[in-house]
Amino acid sequence: MTIERYITTMISVAVLALGMSGAKSFGQSQEPLDRDFLQEIPMLSHISTDHTGIEQRHHHNTLRSSAIVVEPQVMSQLGDMDGRVLEVRLFDDVQFRLSFDRRENFGENRFTWVGRHGESSADWYVLSVVEDTMTATFWTADGKIYEILPLEGNVYVAQEVEGEAFLPCANCAGAAENKVVGCCDGCGANETRGEYTARSQQDDGSVIDVMIVYTPAAQNAAGGQNAIQSLAQSAISSTNNVYANSQIDTRLELVYLGLVNYQESGSISTDLSRLRGTSDGFMDEVHGIRNDVNADLVALLSVANDFCGVAYLMTNLSTGFASNAFSVTAYQCAVSNLTFAHELGHNMGCAHDRNNAGTALFPYSYGHRWTTTGGQLRRSVMAYAPGSRRPFFSNPNVIDGGAPTGVPNSEDNARSINEAAFTIAN
Numbered sequence: 179m180t181i182e183r184y185i186t187t188m189i190s191v192a193v194l195a196l197g198m199s200g201a202k203s204f205g206q207s208q209e210p211l212d213r214d215f216l217q218e219i220p221m222l223s224h225i226s227t228d229h230t231g232i233e234q235r236h237h238h239n240t241l242r243s244s245a246i247v248v249e250p251q252v253m254s255q256l257g258d259m260d261g262r263v264l265e266v267r268l269f270d271d272v273q274f275r276l277s278f279d280r281r282e283n284f285g286e287n288r289f290t291w292v293g294r295h296g297e298s299s300a301d302w303y304v305l306s307v308v309e310d311t312m313t314a315t316f317w318t319a320d321g322k323i324y325e326i327l328p329l330e331g332n333v334y335v336a337q338e339v340e341g342e343a344f345l346p347c348a349n350c351a352g353a354a355e356n357k358v359v360g361c362c363d364g365c366g367a368n369e370t371r372g373e374y375t376a377r378s379q380q381d382d383g384s385v386i387d388v389m390i391v392y393t394p395a396a397q398n399a400a401g402g403q404n405a406i407q408s409l410a411q412s413a414i415s416s417t418n419n420v421y422a423n424s425q426i427d428t429r430l431e432l433v434y435l436g437l438v439n440y441q442e443s444g445s446i447s448t449d450l451s452r453l454r455g456t457s458d459g460f461m462d463e464v465h466g467i468r469n470d471v472n473a474d475l476v477a478l479l480s481v482a483n484d485f486c487g488v489a490y491l492m493t494n495l496s497t498g499f500a501s502n503a504f505s506v507t508a509y510q511c512a513v514s515n516l517t518f519a520h521e522l523g524h525n526m527g528c529a530h531d532r533n534n535a536g537t538a539l540f541p542y543s544y545g546h547r548w549t550t551t552g553g554q555l556r557r558s559v560m561a562y563a564p565g566s567r568r569p570f571f572s573n574p575n576v577i578d579g580g581a582p583t584g585v586p587n588s589e590d591n592a593r594s595i596n597e598a599a600f601t602i603a604n
Contacts, residue, residue: 239339239340240337240338240339240340241337241338241339241340242269242337242338243335243336243337243338244268244269244335244336244337245329245333245334245335245336246268246326246333246334246335246336247332247333247334248312248326248332248334249332250310250332253307253310253312253332256291256305256307256312257287257289257307259278259281259291260278260281261278262278263275263276263277263278264276264278268316268324268326268336268338269336269338272324272338274295274296274303274316275295276291276293276294276295276303276305277293277294277295278291278293279291279292279293279294280292280293280419282411282414282415282418284308284411284414284432284435287307287308287309288307288308288309288407288411289306289307289411290304290305290306290307290411290412290414290415291304291305291306292304292305292415292416292418292419295316296318296319298319299423299569299578300317300318300319300568300569300578301317301318301319302316302317302419302569303315303316303317304412304415304416304419304513305412306408306409306411306412306415307408308404308405308407308408308411309404310404311328311401311402311404311405311408312326312328312334312408313325313326313327313328313405313408313409313412313513314326315412315416315513315514317569321554321556321566322338323338323339323340323514323515324336324337324338324339325337325339325514327400327401327405328400328401328402328404328405328408329401330401339514381600381603381604382600382603383427383428383599383600383601383602383603383604384427384428384429384599384603385428385429385430385431385603386428386429386430386431386474386475386599386602386603387430387431387433387471387472387473387474387475387603388414388430388431388432388433388473388474388475388476388477388522389432389433389434389435389464389467389468389471389473389475389476389477390410390413390414390432390434390435390436390476390477390478390479391434391435391436391437391438391461391464391476391477391478391479392406392410392436392437392438392478392479392480392509393437393438393440393441393442393478393479393480393481394437394439394440394441395441395442395480395481396479396480396481396509397437399481399509399510400509403437406479406509407435409479409509409512409513410432410435410479410512411432411435412512412513413477413479413507413512413513413518413519414430414431414432414518416513416516416518416519416569417430417516417518417519417522418430419569420516420519420559420569420570420571421571421595423569423570423576424570424571424572424573424576424583424591424592425573425575425576425592426571426592426595426596427596427599428595428596428599428602428603430522433471433472433473434467434468434471434473436467438461438463438464438478440452440460440461442480442481442482444483444484445484446480446482446484446485446487446488446506446508447488449478449480449482449506450478450488450489450490450504450505450506453476453478453504453506454490454501454502454504461478464476474500474503474602474603474604475503475504475505475522475525475602476503476504476505477504477505477506477507477518477521477522478504478505478506478507479506479507479508479509479512480506480507480508480509481508481509481510482506482507482508483508485508486507486508486511486515486517487505487506487507487508487511487512487517487518487520487521488505488506488521489504489505489506489521489522489524489525490502490503490504490505490524490525491524491525491527491529491538492524492525492526492527492539492598493527493537493538493539494539495527495539495598495601496601497601497604499525502525503525503602504525505521505522505524505525506521507521515567516559516567516569519559520559520560523559523560523571523591523595525602526539526594526595526598526599526602527539527540527543527594527595527598528543528544528545528560528571528591528594528595529543529544529545529560530544530545530560530561530562531544531545531546531547531557531558531560531561531562531589532544532589533562534561534562538594539594539598540593540594540597541587541588542585542586542587542588542589542590542591542593542594543590543591543594544560544572544588544589544591545557545558545559545560545561545562545571545572545589545591546558546561546572546583546584546585546589547561547564547565548578548579548581548582548583549581550578550579550580550581551579551580551581552579552580554566554579556568556578556579556581558570558571558572558583558584558589558591559571559591560572560591568583570583571591571592571595572584572585572589572590572591572592573590573591573592573593574586574589574590575592576592
C-alpha cells in the first residue's frame with residue numbers, strides 16, 4: 179500500500195443513522211435496530227489529505243489522526259437525538275454505534291450527550307455541542323481512546339490517543355520529599371486563607387457547584403471559544419458519568435464558564451498558587467465571580483505542558499477548605515484522560531493509589547488498581563499508572579472486568595466522596 183493510499187483510507191466517510199426505536203436508560207444494552215426504519219444522513223465526509231493544520235490538535239500521545247467534515251445539517255440535529263442511534267466511522271477499522279442515553283443542558287444551543295457504544299460500561303462516549311462547534315471523546319473496553327476536535331469551520335480532526343502515555347498529575351508524586359504546592363496536607367479546619375463567602379442556605383450535598391475558567395492559550399490551542407467551552411462541558415458531563423458508574427450520589431453543576439486574562443507561567447503548580455491567591459495580581463477577579471455564583475470548586479483549564487493537572491488536597495473535612503478548593507487541568511487531558519474528574523477528586527479529599535499518595539481525607543480515600551479475569555491491569559480515576567484508566571472511582575461494591583474496583587475500608591473513594599459531599603457543597 180502506498181503512503182498516499184494509506185492516508186486516504188484514514189480519512190474516511192462516516193454515516194449518521196437515526197433509528198426510531200425507543201431510548202434506553204444508561205447501562206442497558208440496545209436491541210438491534212431494523213435497518214428498514216433507519217434514515218441515513220452523511221455526517222463525516224472525505225476532504226483533501228493535504229489539509230493543513232491537522233497537527234495543531236495533536237497531543238504528544240497522538241497515535242494517528244484524520245481530517246473529517248461535520249455537515250451543518252447534522253449539527254442542527256444533534257440536539258434532538260432521543261430514541262435515535264448515531265453511527266460514526268472515524269477510521270477504516272474504527273466504527274461506533276452511539277446510543278443517546280442522557281443529555282445535560284448548559285444553556286441555549288449548549289448541551290452534552292453521554293451514552294454507550296457497546297455492551298460494556300467501559301464502552302462509552304461524551305459528545306458536546308456549543309453553538310456550531312462539537313467535540314467528542316470515545317473510550318473502549320479494551321482501553322483505547324478516540325477524540326473528535328474542531329480544526330476550522332466544519333472541518334474536524336479525529337484522532338486516537340495513547341491513554342497510558344498521558345502526563346501524570348503533579349499532586350504528591352512519589353515520596354514525600356517530591357510533594358509540590360498542590361499537596362495541601364492539613365488544609366481544612368485551620369485554614370483561613372481567602373475570601374470565599376459561604377452561601378446563606380445549606381445545600382444537601384446532592385449538587386456541587388463548579389466554576390471553570392480557561393486561559394487564552396488554552397482557548398487558542400483548543401480551537402477557539404466554542405471549542406474550549408465544549409470541552410469544559412464534556413469535563414462536567416464525563417465526571418458526572420464516572421460518579422454514576424461509581425455509585426456516587428452527588429453531581430456537578432457548572433455555574434460559571436469564562437475566559438480569564440492570564441498568561442501561563444510554564445509551571446502548573448505556579449498557576450495553581452496564583453489561581454488561589456486573592457490579591458497577588460494574578461486572576462484576582464476569579465474570586466469575586468466565585469462569590470457571585472456561589473461556586474464550591476474552581477477549576478482552571480490551561481495548556482500546561484509539564485503535568486496533566488494539579489489540585490489542593492483536602493485532608494481535614496471542613497468548610498474552611500473552600501479557600502483551597504482550586505485545581506488546574508491541562509485542557510488536552512481534561513476529558514480523554516479524565517483528569518478533570520481526578521483533580522476535583524483531590525479537592526474532595528481523594529488521594530492517589532497508596533504507592534503514590536500520602537495523607538488522605540479518610541483511611542479509605544485512595545485509588546485502586548485491579549486485574550480483570552482476562553488478565554488486563556486496570557485502575558480507577560485516582561490511581562496512577564500502570565493500568566488502563568477506567569471510568570470509576572474506587573468502590574469495592576462496583577465490579578469491572580470481573581473484579582472489584584476497590585477494597586473495603588482501604589480503597590473506597592466513592593464512599594469518601596459520598597461522606598464529604600455535604601461539607602464540600604457548603
